[in-house]
Amino acid sequence: MSSTTEKRIVVLGAGYAGLTAAKGAGRHHTVTLVAPEERLLHRVRQHEAAAGHGRDWPAIDRLARGRRIEHRRARAVELDLAGHKVLLDDGTTLGYDTLVYALGSRTAWHDVPGAAEHAYSAERAADLHRRLRDADRPGTLAVVGGGATGIELATELAEAHPGWRVRIVAAGRVGGIYSPKGRAHIRRVLDRLGVTVHENATVTEVSPAGLRTTAGPIDADVTVWAASMEPHPLAAEAGLAVDDRGRALVDDHLRSVSHPDVHVVGDAAAVTVPGIGTLRMGCATALPQGQYLGKLLDGRTAKPFAYKYVVQCLSLGRRDGLLQLVRGDDSMRPTVLTGAAGRMAKAAIVTGVLSALK
Incomplete structure (x- = not known):
């Protein structure tokens, strides 16, 4: 048709x-x-x-x-x-x-003073790479956002730049949407990579020197914004x-x-x-x-759009990952795939995305 x-x-x-x-x-x-x-x-x-x-x-x-x-x-x-x-x-x-x-x-900057001026967004990934690569010496890097984007950025950057002190700052729990097993694995990876976790800390201002949050100030030489x-x-x-x-x-x-x-x-x-x-x-x-x-x-279907969720997946650096099984409505199932297997599953899904576009 x-x-x-x-x-x-x-x-x-x-x-x-x-x-x-x-x-x-x-x-x-x-x-x-x-x-x-x-x-x-x-x-x-x-x-x-x-x-x-x-x-x-x-x-x-x-x-x-x-x-x-x-x-x-x-x-x-x-x-x-x-x-x-x-x-x-x-x-x-x-x-x-x-x-x-x-x-x-x-x-989304959420009208937080200084955020758009002093923080790198995911859209500026290439600029962030050059900033870290060309730094005279390692410093402190704060990733704002405890969801998938923030977690992937924090783990990837901590692994790629072990000299930098990486922090992840979240308004709630880091990885709070995932199952208990999923959250526990994320925390283990963050700990292994030396990432300091600041939870229940809503950012209220960003400056060149760091963050002001509801839980107190957090020093940072570089801030990455991945809040939403x-x-x-x-x-x-x-x-x-x-x-x-x-x-x-x-x-x-x-x-x-x-x-x-x-x-x-x-x-x-x-x-x-x-x-x-x-x-x-x-x-x-x-x-x-x-x-x-x-x-x-193109006239090849007239049916209503239908969809249901199957999995959520995360990269956790080059060698680790998380594949979280979910129900059709995106609620969490208890089953997760972690470690190298989780990373390979995530890579396969991302490769599939590119293949679908081709």
């Missing part, structure tokens, strides 16, 4: 969701993919790039080869939803019949219906509930699946959404 009616499809964003949606739709439709990057931003491996283990990821044009996709290296700055137009930062305008909004998410993510604001600014976090509200076919000619996928969308709930941000949910939407736009 495939669609025979030619459509002008514009896809904003070439992350996991946007790129897979563009490739699916580009089988039989002309797709304009708007993204300023030359290469895929492989976000699930940004912690490796921060530690100097990253490499050049595939060019977007190469990943789009074989599809009717034009890659416009520009940014969308304004949406005219009534006129079906997208204004780009190069001054040009694109018309569309169907718009796919996949601008994803970015680091927020959706790109363009959806709300344009007038798409959004939730209280700024994620676009969509129906069971990933269409905007306020503008059905706009599909929203990935971190930008508040996707609610019956029996599962509203999906969390992340590669694990973005990639399936993009794959589904590509099939929908």
Whole structure:
């Protein structure tokens, strides 16, 4: 089954969701993919790039080869939803019949004074690598955030830079979402790598000298911010219906509930699946959404979007990892896979992501 009616499809964003949606739709439709990057931003491996283990990821044009996709290296700055137009930062305008909004998410600073000015975000992984590599002497590095991104950054950086004193600072418990076995393993790895853990310490200010927190000051020569993510604001600014976090509200076919000619996928969308709930941000949910939407736009499916969780996984340095089994609604099962086996499982999943994009 495939669609025979030619459509002008514009896809904003070439992350996991946007790129897979563009490739699916580009089988039989002309797709304009708007993204300023030359290469895929492989976000699930940004912690490796921060530690100097990253490499050049595939060019977007190469990943789009074989599809009717034009890659416009520009940014969308304004949406005219009534006129079906997208204004780009190069001054040009694109018309569309169907718009796919996949601008994803970015680091959320939560208006903490000094955070944006004095901390490195995951998006600045290459800058962070150069800062640590070129330092005159090792110092103290604080990673703010006790979730998956913070844990992966803290363990990777501690292992890659053993001379640096690494700290992880969390508003709650480090790894608090994982099962007791999962949390215990994370703490063992942090201890082995010499990472100091500060829990129940909400950061209230960042300066060049360190952090001010609700549990007291914490010295740091370098601060890395991995507290949480927020959706790109363009959806709300344009007038798409959004939730209280700024994620676009969509129906069971990933269409905007306020503008059905706009599909929203990935971190930008508040996707609610019956029996599962509203999906969390992340590669694990973005990639399936993009794959589904590509099939929908190409006429290869008309079914509602369906999804259930299977696992969560973490890299814990080069030689360790955690594979946490979860139920379909993302609640924790007691079973975990740790150590080298956990690391290999995580690596296999990440490799599978890249293979799916190819």
